Amino acid sequence: xxxxxxxxxxxxxxxxxxxxxxxxxxxxxxxxxxxxxxxxxxxxxxxxxxxxxxxxxxxxxx
Numbered sequence: 001x002x003x004x005x006x007x008x009x010x011x012x013x014x015x016x017x018x019x020x021x022x023x024x025x026x027x028x029x030x031x032x033x034x035x036x037x038x039x040x041x042x043x044x045x046x047x048x049x050x051x052x053x054x055x056x057x058x059x060x061x062x
Contacts, residue, residue, distance in 0.1 A: 009039065009047035018053055 010018075016026065019035075029035035036052035 008050040009041070010050055010053060011045075011047055012038075015048050015053055019056065 012023065012026065016023070019026075021029070026035060030037055036048060036056060038046035038048050041047055
């Protein structure tokens, strides 16, 4: 696998530092499709791809 195809993952607390909304607002946005869906790393652990968060932020700048 080429190095540039490796994606970093962020936990919710780190996502919310970049995109400052409340947890409930974030989860409502995920449910509605406004925010990217997370990736289940385990039964109780969800993380988001850094590339998805960057795309979300780029959409705000447009």
